[in-house]
Amino acid sequence: MPTLTIPIYFFFLFSLCISISPNTYMDNRHHHREFTFLSSAHFLDHIDPPSIKEMDFFSTSSPRDHKNNTSSRDTNDDHYQNRDDQHDTHDRHGSPTRVIDHRVNTGLNLTCASAGVTKAENGENPETELSSLESELLRLQEENNKLRNVLDHITKSYTQLQAQLFIALQNLPQNMETKIVDPGTSRKLDVVNDASVSDEKTDQDVSVSRSNNAESWGSSKLEEQPKTTAEQLPADQIPLRKARVSVRARSEAPMISDGCQWRKYGQKMAKGNPCPRAYYRCTMAVGCPVRKQVQRSADDKTVLITSYEGNHNHPLPPAATAMANTTSAAAAMLLSGSAASKESLTNSAGYYSSTIPYASMATLSASAPFPTITLDLTQNPNNAAMQLHRVPPGHGGATFPLPLHAAASGGPHLLGHPLFFQQKLLPPQALMPLLQRQPSSMVETVSAAIASDPNFTAALAAAISSIIGVPRGGNDGNNNNSGSGAIPGSPQLPQSCTTFSTN
DNA sequence: CGCTTTTGACCCGCGC
């Protein structure tokens, strides 16, 4: 069961971290993205219209609805003037999100104070004034409740839309006939989401020479389709960007079992790290393009860093599916902002690092060729950190469909699958009270809630132990690593270092 | 004998 829940938690937490919070509380670039979601109901035909329509709760619960109550017209006018000022300000700054406006204008006490001043200036009886203030206070409380309800509705709708968006993101590459080519680094484009295409190219890989390898791995074939190059796609329409998911795991074991069979094809000494970096290729299926790098952290040699790249073109065993879904989910979350500019990515990372308690180490690496997200599992379960490394790709057009393992392998996957919404431990709706409680600290609240959830921590611990805890040569036969020479590990690695990169 | 690992060489991108 942990293998099912872990990806869900990762998926949803990343969803919150990457998509919701920045859209709501970050700069205007992210506001633009959220606005697109809320106003583009046609993007997903199956979305329930009422759940995604743009809502202006000011129009439904504005002070004008209470113009016959005890508050004066001046008060309402002041309130409206204040609100309009807010709108104008946001419009000038290009922020189209009403949520922001709502957050700003929730401070209705200003209106109350204004009313009090107005009535006092009119020389009314203090008791009458007190009564008016009380009634005004009640009215404002009622209005506040309405606003909360609307916010709740908006948040739920956004969550639903967010989840459906990822379904669309997963299904989109499958349906796309196009392949995106990176004009600068053709060798990097070795991953194609379409399993059939992947098989096709990898079959050619078997006998090609190294010089031809780059072509068979997607470059030349992709370039033969100039109609769909990245340069010709608007940034908003570029489906997904290559990403890397790294997992930092502290383990005394010499290797980490991730459920797949790997064959070592190279080893290099990486600069700045005395530990060698090992290169592995998935051998569970002929031509599987998935590769991973394993290296021990230079700072802490008890920490394994594993990076996964590529997309399995074959069904995965349960153990592998868990990790694949986890990394895929993380990558999907990371790439959900693939259309964003480099600035957005940079700002996002900065935002996450400052907003997400567990992502205090979020950094940007100029050397990384593509966005990288790191799942830091080196801390205790309650502090399981997901460090976000969002790296602007070196080449802006380097995009291609995100190959999600779930889509390619056809196994019992979670990502983008209805099963995702059936997860029981912590459904998105369960977070709504948390989300609306303190909107200004949504991410912190949700992160803390998830991290403190005993089910989550237990599931996380179980999953990690299932992944890491298999000692060398101790496979019970249920582990698909048993037949791999790679998993027995890189003899050069005295301890286990694991990093997963996925795209 | 077949498979895997090792390891030096090669290719490529990037920065200077």
Next chain:
DNA sequence: GCGCGGGTCAAAAGCG
């Protein structure tokens, strides 16, 4: 243009 570093290849060696 050159050097550096990352990534990959492939022949040789090791192992069961």
